Amino acid sequence: MNTSWYEQELVKEFKTVIAHSFPQVEELLKHCHVKLIESYWGRPRVHFLPYFTIYCPDNLIADVKAKISILREVAEYAGLVEVVCLNATHLLRDPMSKIKQTDPRLWLELQWLATQKQEHLL
Template identity: 35%
Template sequence: MIREKLVNEYRHLVNASYPYINSLLNNCYIKIIDGYLNPVSPAYYYLGIYYAGRNGKEITLYKYELKNIAKTFGMIDVVFINAKRIIRDPASTLKQENPRLWLELYWISSKVTTNLD
């Protein structure tokens, strides 16, 4: 629950600072990921942005801005992950280990956006 609030605050700050980037993040799934160097060391946190393959290049263009905002929340780094690759990977056990995350990634990767400009 605290992680969800932190992600919502992150989105709010991105929206206040860079509205265009926030519109790109609407097609992404953002998750706080924790890592450990060894079992006794304290955890470090970074932000995982799962994107669909079609908007990956556009989001990674703004990685400097997204990393700077994440650093204000105490995150080490921002990692960009292609959701379609994870879903289609036959060796992935994500569907069995974390079915909710798998469904979220499936939903993100199957969204269809049309540019009728």
């Protein structure tokens, strides 16, 4: 599944604003995977509700969630609805997860995140 230009640009803008305004949060995001989720609501699928999902390794999820208000503020600035943090390590261990089949590239990225040895940053 190819990422769209729109998705790439919004993620890039989000990370740039974080880097310039909140360097401590940027340090956390260096060890996470940020993805734009394009969600549709209603019939016909006309209500477009994009939001960021931040996939974090187990040892950083609490630190990232502690900064959720900053992340949501920046997402709102970019015109998005929400920011959601998910534990990448738990997703990979979930026997009901279909990520490997539906998005193999994301699955590989999450595998890499979960296996990295990071120090507790904050």
